[in-house]
Amino acid sequence: RNWRGVPLESHQVVVNLVSSTRTGKGLEVHCRVDANEYEKGRKVSDAEMANLNIKRNAFHGDWNYEIRPRQ
Numbered sequence: 001r002n003w004r005g006v007p008l009e010s011h012q013v014v015v016n017l018v019s020s021t022r023t024g025k026g027l028e029v030h031c032r033v034d035a036n037e038y039e040k041g042r043k044v045s046d047a048e049m050a051n052l053n054i055k056r057n058a059f060h061g062d063w064n065y066e067i068r069p070r071q
Contacts, residue, residue: 008014011033021029053071057064 006013006017008017015031015033018029018031053068055066055068056062
């Protein structure tokens, strides 16, 4: 269950809840289910990771981060 008490029974329920999210300043969130299939076990090299512009959040930066464009 989420904070609204709605059981998270399907991907569509999650998409609907995320899509209805609004911040206090009016930011809207858009999301959709990605039905593509992706290769499992693909590894990202240390060189590829080092080439990304990653900004990690102070709280659990290993989970919460942004990948920003290179400037």
